[in-house]
Amino acid sequence: MRVLLVDDHALVRAGLTALLDAHPRIEVVGEAADGDQAVELTENAEPDVVLMDLSMPGTDGVTATRELLVRRPGTQVLVLTSFSDRNRVRDALAAGAIGYLLKDSDPQDVVNGVIAAARQGSPLDPRIARTLLTEGTVGPPPALPPLSPRELDVLRLVARGMANKQIGRALGISERTVKVHLGNVFRRIGVQDRTSAALWARENLQQ
Structure with missing residues (x-):
């Protein structure tokens, strides 16, 4: 799993490099100190996952996420930041980030998040999920059609990342059948992506 680190603090990048390179299946292929470098290095280094800070001088993480995904759509962007306010979370997810972790997370949670993102999962810090859910970002639409038992199974596993x-x-x-079920789930619960579906499931389903 090829990972690009994006953070304006050299000490943070060094610590993340040591943490991730210690995993036998993860390789840090580059480091960027701002959003512009992140976009350029994503094209050159072709990472599977970009671990993206949000607050940086010049081009910020949300803008960089949007730009690099236009240039290399297959890249998975996982936010790792200190900010947990709802607007920043929503902006990052709207820009195309697949997950959102906080810098005070347990180191193993960061490693697990990178692995999940590389597999197109949606790692989300539980505190972020609570922030979005308590402020009404995700909720069931009126007259929700019932989900089939198989669709519920799929949705619960999506919620687990x-x-x-x-x-x-x-x-x-x-895998093709999973995609069909997910498409049905998205339409029935009124969401457009797996991160929103995961949040909906955590609020509305018994796990």
């Missing part, structure tokens, strides 16, 4: 391939293996179905 699992990628489509992992969900397929866990349920004994193909």
Whole structure:
């Protein structure tokens, strides 16, 4: 798993490099100190995951996320920042970030988050989920159609941060079938992406 680190503090980048490079399946392929460097290095280094800070001089993390995903859509952007306010979270997710972690997270949670993001999961700090849910960012639409038992199974696994391939293996179905179920789920609960679906599930389903 190729990871690009984006943070304006050299000490933070050094610590993350040591943490991630210690994992046998993760390789840090570059470091950027601002958003402009992040966009350029994403094109050159071709990372699987960009671990993105939000507050940086010059181009910030939200703008950089949006720009680099236009240039290299297959990249997974995982936010790692100190900010937990609702507006920053929503802006980052709207720009295309697949997950959102806080810098005071346990180091193993950061490693697990990178792995989940590389597998197209949606790692989300529980505190961020609570912030969004308590402020009404995600909620059930009126007259919600019932979900099938299989759709509920898929949705619960999405809420656990699992990628489509992992969900397929866990349920004994193909990855293509998982995508079909997810499409149905998105339409029925009124969301447009798996992060919002995961938040909805955590609020409305018994895990």
